[in-house]
Amino acid sequence: MINVGVLGARGRMGATVCAAVEAADDLALVAAVDAGDDLATLTKAEVVVDFTHPGAVMDNLRWCVENGLHAVVGTTGFDDARLATVRGWLASAPGVGVLVAPNFGIAAVLMMRFAAQAARFFESVEIVELHHPNKADAPSGTARRTAELVAAARREAGLTPGGPDATTTALDGARGASVDGVPVHAIRLAGLVAHQEVLLGGSGETLTIRHDSLDRVSFMPGVLLAVRQIGSRPGLTVGLDPLLDL
Numbered sequence: 001m002i003n004v005g006v007l008g009a010r011g012r013m014g015a016t017v018c019a020a021v022e023a024a025d026d027l028a029l030v031a032a033v034d035a036g037d038d039l040a041t042l043t044k045a046e047v048v049v050d051f052t053h054p055g056a057v058m059d060n061l062r063w064c065v066e067n068g069l070h071a072v073v074g075t076t077g078f079d080d081a082r083l084a085t086v087r088g089w090l091a092s093a094p095g096v097g098v099l100v101a102p103n104f105g106i107a108a109v110l111m112m113r114f115a116a117q118a119a120r121f122f123e124s125v126e127i128v129e130l131h132h133p134n135k136a137d138a139p140s141g142t143a144r145r146t147a148e149l150v151a152a153a154r155r156e157a158g159l160t161p162g163g164p165d166a167t168t169t170a171l172d173g174a175r176g177a178s179v180d181g182v183p184v185h186a187i188r189l190a191g192l193v194a195h196q197e198v199l200l201g202g203s204g205e206t207l208t209i210r211h212d213s214l215d216r217v218s219f220m221p222g223v224l225l226a227v228r229q230i231g232s233r234p235g236l237t238v239g240l241d242p243l244l245d246l
């Protein structure tokens with residue numbers, strides 16, 4: 001039995017994780033913590049899952065590492081500097097494992113992979129992410145990660161990250177945000193959960209790779225896989241890919 005604590009337990013994702021942990025025979029929910037609650041209740045846990053806010057997650061994570069607790073983190077907002085900081089904390093906590101993943105959906109992980117594979121074959125690439133209107137950050141962590149992977153694949157192939165673009169006048173934001181040179185557009189629309197399209201264009205043809213999370217249960221198999229494996233993966237793991245043998 002693995003004892004699990006959840007940070008952000010009253011949020012959309014945290015509440016879904018609490019239910020998934022309670023439904024699993026090999027996991028026990030021992031702490032459900034939200035803003036203002038005492039973190040000390042988490043010391044009963046072996047693994048802490050964090051779905052909070054980009055502004056809160058670093059303090060939470062430092063506390064977990066300092067207290068020798070493994071952590072599975074879905075909260076967005078991680079860039080190279082933040083990841084380096086976490087690696088620094090882990091250097092003083094041998095045996096502690098932290099996994100940070102921008103998206104725990106298996107189909108989303110595959111969508112990112114397929115986009116990176118396709119990127120070198122097309123002249124143009126742009127990303128459109130679409131989410132529920134209560135989302136705090138834009139663009140999404142998934143879109144940022146996809147853009148980084150696509151840009152790296154294109155650079156390796158000797159291509160520029162984005163595609164041709166003759167725009168000389170534009171309203172602010174009309175061409176999206178540039179992430180590593182790849183244009184990323186963010187839609188916020190009532191009724192949506194989490195969706196993304198990677199649009200690729202070449203000579204007389206286009207390819208659209210689309211992923212849809214229709215319900216937050218889509219993230220649970222990935223979260224539970226990480227909870228079960230993180231105890232045997234000391235140090236920092238970024239993304240779910242290595243747990244899926246990708």
Ligand SMILES: NC(=O)C1=CN([C@@H]2O[C@H](COP(=O)(O)OP(=O)(O)OC[C@H]3O[C@@H](n4cnc5c(N)ncnc54)[C@H](O)[C@@H]3O)[C@@H](O)[C@H]2O)C=CC1
Nearest residue numbers: 008010011012013034035051052056074075076102103104
């Ligand atoms: N990696 C993935 O697969 C996914 C990641 N996310 C990310 O997870 C994060 C949370 O998303 P939602 O659940 O939709 O947000 P939400 O706003 O519904 O929930 C966040 C919860 O965290 C709590 N919270 C804030 N600061 C806290 C603190 N210091 N300690 C404890 N609790 C705190 C809030 O009170 C709230 O209950 C976002 O960054 C989002 O992008 C969301 C879905 C999937």
Ligand SMILES: O=C(O)C1=N[C@H](C(=O)O)C[C@H](O)C1
Nearest residue numbers: 076102103135140141142194
């Ligand atoms: O806030 C969300 O909802 C989601 N956040 C993650 C992100 O920013 O990529 C994962 C998924 O898109 C849902």
